[in-house]
Amino acid sequence: DVKVTQSSRYLVKRTGEKVFLECVQDMDHENMFWYRQDPGLGLRLIYFSYDVKMKEKGDIPEGYSVSREKKERFSLILESASTNQTSMYLCASIPAGTGSSYEQYFGPGTRLTVT
Amino acid sequence: AQSVSQHNHHVILSEAASLELGCNYSYGGTVNLFWYVQYPGQHLQLLLKYFSGDPLVKGIKGFEAEFIKSKFSFNLRKPSVQWSDTAEYFCAVNARSGAGSYQLTFGKGTKLSVIP
Numbered sequence: 001d002v003k004v005t006q007s008s009r010y011l012v013k014r015t016g017e018k019v020f021l022e023c024v025q026d027m028d029h030e031n032m033f034w035y036r037q038d039p040g041l042g043l044r045l046i047y048f049s050y051d052v053k054m055k056e057k058g059d060i061p062e063g064y065s066v067s068r069e070k071k072e073r074f075s076l077i078l079e080s081a082s083t084n085q086t087s088m089y090l091c092a093s094i095p096a097g098t099g100s101s102y103e104q105y106f107g108p109g110t111r112l113t114v115t
Numbered sequence: 116a117q118s119v120s121q122h123n124h125h126v127i128l129s130e131a132a133s134l135e136l137g138c139n140y141s142y143g144g145t146v147n148l149f150w151y152v153q154y155p156g157q158h159l160q161l162l163l164k165y166f167s168g169d170p171l172v173k174g175i176k177g178f179e180a181e182f183i184k185s186k187f188s189f190n191l192r193k194p195s196v197q198w199s200d201t202a203e204y205f206c207a208v209n210a211r212s213g214a215g216s217y218q219l220t221f222g223k224g225t226k227l228s229v230i231p
Contacts (some may be wrong), residue, residue: 034217040124042205044229049217058218090159092219103149104219106159 003027004107012113019048019078023091030096031056032074033104034066037088049074050096056058081114086113117142117210121222128196129230136191138206148189149219150155150180159205176200180182201229209211 007022023032031050035043035058045058049068063085066073073094079083088111091106122137140146150162163174169205170182180191206222 003174003225025177040223042119042121043207045218045220048218058146103161108158 004091004093004105006089006107006110008110009108010096010111010113012115013078014115015082017078017081019081019112019114020095021076021078021089021091021112022108023025023074023076023093024072025074025105026072026093026094027095027105028071029093029105030071031094032068033092033094034064034074034076035092036060037090037109043090046076070080081112083114086112086114117146117208117218117220119206119208119220119222120205121225122207123225124223125226125228127228129231130198131195133161134193134196134200134227136204136206138189138191138222139187139220140189140206140208140220142208142210144210148180148182148208149209150174150178150189150191151205151221152202153205153206155204162191162204176210178179196227198229198231200227202227 004025013019033048034046044060046064047066048050049055055066065077088109090109091107094104118141120139148165151159152162153159163172165182173179178193179215182189203226205222205224209219
């Protein structure tokens with residue numbers, strides 16, 4: 001059974017803190033994605049990675065960075081958290097070479113609150 | 116870059132009413148289209164997808180969608196909704212990004228509330 005897990009379901013951090021959100025998939029997928037989901041804005045792509053140590057900016061990368069040291073793990077980093085980064089963060093993965101018709105598998109999400 | 120537009124932010128229906136959620140996309144090349152659903156407190160899950168072939172696609176739980184290429188549309192339909200269909204629905208388009216890899220772009224979502 002396909003599985004994408006995220007390290008925390010709920011997280012509360014203070015402004016200026018460095019925040020790490022972890023995502024792990026057990027499906028040997030090459031491609032991994034980080035989105036944020038906000039009411040009325042849908043899902044917006046922050047970063048994605050198509051291989052270990054490879055990354056590409058999505059639509060809203062500002063204020064975020066990512067790390068992909070191992071194939072199964074993709075981390076999202078907020079270098080200095082701000083209140084406008086309060087959101088639901090979703091991780092997803094997809095195998096390479098399957099074409100664009102393949103569905104993305106999503107994790108349960110991390111609801112981050114920055115106070 | 117591709118974009119996806121969902122026409123309705125919030126739809127409220129009574130049980131047994133018919134449903135149609137609009138989705139339009141902008142991208143000139145070959146696309147693959149998806150509808151995802153997110154039930155309250157749950158993961159996003161795939162409802163149905165269009166890859167090629169028959170433009171009328173059937174998904175889970177009695178949902179279907181029709182791809183109309185000339186209108187750049189991929190509307191979601193269900194003839195008779197149930198209370199359990201209360202959820203948020205997202206249309207998504209998968210197309211090549213500027214970097215040459217595939218990127219999934221989501222619409223803003225439509226919240227469906229079904230009243231018993």
